[in-house]
Amino acid sequence: MLTALRRLASTWVAKLLFVLLIGSFAVWGIGDTIRSFGQDNAVARVNGAPIEIEEAQAAIRREMQRLSRQLGGQFDNDPRIRRAVAQQAIEQLILDRVLRAEASDLGIAVPDQAVRDFIFSIQGFRGMSGQFERPVFENFLRSNDLTEAGFLALVRADLARQQLALAIRSGAAIPDALGNTLLQWQQEQRSASLVTLPLAAAPEPPAPEEAQLRRFHENNPDRFSSPEYREASVGVLTADRISREIEVSDADLAAAYDSRRNQFETPERRKLEQVLVQDEEKAKAIAAAWSGGADFATITREADAAGGQAVDLGAIDRAGLPFPQLAEAAFAAAPGTVTTPVRTDFGWHVLKVEGIEPGATRPLAEVRDQLRTDLTAEKAADLAFERANQVEDALAAGATLAEVAQRFNLGFATIRTDANGLEPEGKAVELPVIEAARAPLLRTVFTTEKGAAPRLAETEAGFVAVDVKEVTLPTLRPFESVEPQVREAFIAEAKRREMEERAAGLLAAVKGGKSLADAAREAGFGVREIGAVTRDQRDGPVPAEILAPLFELKANEPTMARTRDGFAVAQLLEVTRPDPAADPAALARLKAETSQAMAGDLETEYVAALRNRADVRINARLLDSLAQP
Template structure:
């Protein structure tokens, strides 16, 4: 038989069969491997620049570590969060390559001295003596998984990006033709006649008959039914639980304090007004007038005459000022002081320090417990995935949730709960998670399928495994058990209906040409005349918040009706008072500054979008999906 097969293998028929067999493998099996040969293994490409998988992994890891330190116990490595962080990290790497390409095209360079000065100026890298500390710097690099060369490259690229961005943003200016209408719109005030119809003030309806109440009870089952209850066994693995198993030494706490010193220091902030004009002589005249006691409105007018502008920069720390010379001047005068004119590429600046908020640094003793907790959480996060794999193996081997929880020190509970975390009697059910994780755990319970084998899945509440033992569907409560609640709801609805009809009648009367005040008097209702209403009025508004937006959409003498938390409100617009830009120089300056800032942000965003669009960006979705997996 074997001899016959060998003879046949040499025939043309056998060779044809081999060719067909190889072709079938190419189509159905081996083809994927062949097609993958030589594939690009970069996560993304920007032109001819590759973003490698290692670069992307390091960037995602740093961002996840930063979030874990920032949020502490509230941070959970949820799949959705990891996906968002992954996409954001990759986009940042893409934009970094895009800007690098533009800086190379423009032949922009960042001198070593500028990089050194920037790093030495970072507060978080300073030691107890206030000077740059090499050990603190190295601790920072280690904790963020960075090399010194890599960090210097990041700083250099960022400083180059700032050069490009500042050049783009420098063209942003808000002209009067835009600022004045904005001020008129934003500062506009309105007056109205207002009638409030509270449900509580409605007359008592006739006492309902039992038949009416029973029909109401049957027609509104969602209001008078028991909630769905789930009988579940729940096991959870969280960093909070694992942190009780790890030890944090005093040396680790001290090293973390040095590495994270910037988190515990509040830099000095100064509230600053700025004038920017193109001419030095006019800048000096403005500085003298300001030092002589001129108010901001007068200075704003003087700046306008000089072809410049005056803006309120708000409260800034030293790093918040974009140019070192401005920071040096602003932080070199006392509170209430005015600087001499300072020249920059944008013109001549004069700054006044309105208020100083001193900086503050918390000591190691003050933050020791916080750091101990954060470090324990970080160590626990490293243990979590290894422990989760062991739990998953045990469950796959047939262990029950209770057995796995006992063996691996998990949080465990056997509960019967509704979707809000209460039992059949309305008492809060104890869950094996912290308060912030109750809702994510309840969502996991109410999305689990009955009868499905338990699996340890990553959720916002941590690693969670659920077994659903029983589902008790909602059931309409007996009328006799809820009669008082049915009666109360029936009467409240009847009162609300009465007030809605009254409000609708007032609205119809005004649309027929009758003033709201007259229509209210005829109906025996009270009304109020309310003035000086503003668009941004919320907390202290003399009208319901639901009324403000509709009121500012009305034309003069038009009427609107809105439902509120307590009933209904009808209002008729009686007066519109636009803001006068010429009477409020400070408001003009504020809006000019806000508008210019918004325009600068838009310009920079559009510029970056345009750069990205012409940079031939390609993303590898397969590797992005791989990175987003825990």
């Protein structure tokens, strides 16, 4: 035998086979390298510049940590949330690149002193002395996975973006013609005739015959069929369940408080109104008039006349003001006073302090329970992934779901339920999850194939494994067993048709030339005249379903709508539009609010246009991999 093998090995056929074997092993051994040759390892590229995996991972990690700290135990780290967070983090990195490029093209530069002043003004970096403290700053960097150089770069880029945003937003001003039109639309009032036809007032229809009921029963199987039922075993692993095993020490709480101090500090906020003009003398004149007691509506008109604008900034902290000199002036002024004009790259600012919301720091003793809950949730989330791998390995090795649930402390239940979580007797089935997770768990049960081997999958309800034993499909219940329900539904439908026909008759009569009042009296219905109806009425005399159609009508036109309890028919009688000149304060408020909204829209459109103009390429494969746990 060995002699025969040696002879075969010396032939050209054997040599060819060895070459093929060696080649196949080589390809298998370096297959990953061969397959990835020529592929782009950047998560995204903006105008050719890469966003590397490490930067993307850090951005996603920071965002996940921020959400976890902000939401605590309510944060559900499921696949869809991770995917959305990953997409948002990558999109923010893309926009950062786009805006940096635009700022560079426009020659916008942020000096080191401006970066330093901005960081020193952040309330969260101040200690008990009220001054900037480097240890607090370094704790912030560590807890957010940032380097000092990286954070300074982020601040510099953000200040440059703010300059861009202010330049765009400063062009948002509402002309008087548009302001007057908007105010008239907003405060417009309408009066109408109204007839309501509740189903409860419908006459009792003739008693239906059995043949009618049987036909109604057959024509509406969705109303009278039993639901699909599933018999299944479910095992659930959640961070909430694991959290009962977690212990958090006092040392852990103290360290977490130090690293997250900025979460428990509320900076001082000031309610500010601002005027921005380009001429210093006009700014001084406006400041003098404002200090002399002129109201905001008057100041708004003066700002408009000076080619500038007046804006109600609302309540804002130091960090919300884009320039240190603005923050210094605003937070040095006393309540009710007006600052002297302050110059920035965008012109001359005059600020009035309308009110002060003092800052505060919550001590560790006050937030101890909150911190304990947050830390427990974070540790439980980490442990959940580790235990999920152990459960999956045990299931793959052949253990039953019941065995795995007992070994790894899973929530477990054997159930027979419909998609709404009800047993055949109508009682709510008991599930091993909190109330908010019932619906996601039931969706998993009803999307799992019968007989499929249970496998642990991450869902909105946590890590879930389902073993579907039996499926009972929906069937039309026998007529005799549901006759009372069929009769009730038949009568209700007959009443609905009756009232709809009567409402349609009123509508036709008005369209034929009668007034709604006359048509209603002839038909035996009561009619009401409703006046001073506005677009934003809440819980008023006009049904909500007919309010919007009413404001689309011309004088004397009718409309009809289905309401929650029946039908309604209305006829427009009169339209009253306000005189904007009679309420200058309301006009000023509307113009300020609309200017702010327009400024936001302009900024959004500007950023979107920059992004569309840039050459943005996203590596979907790498993005999907980053969204994985």
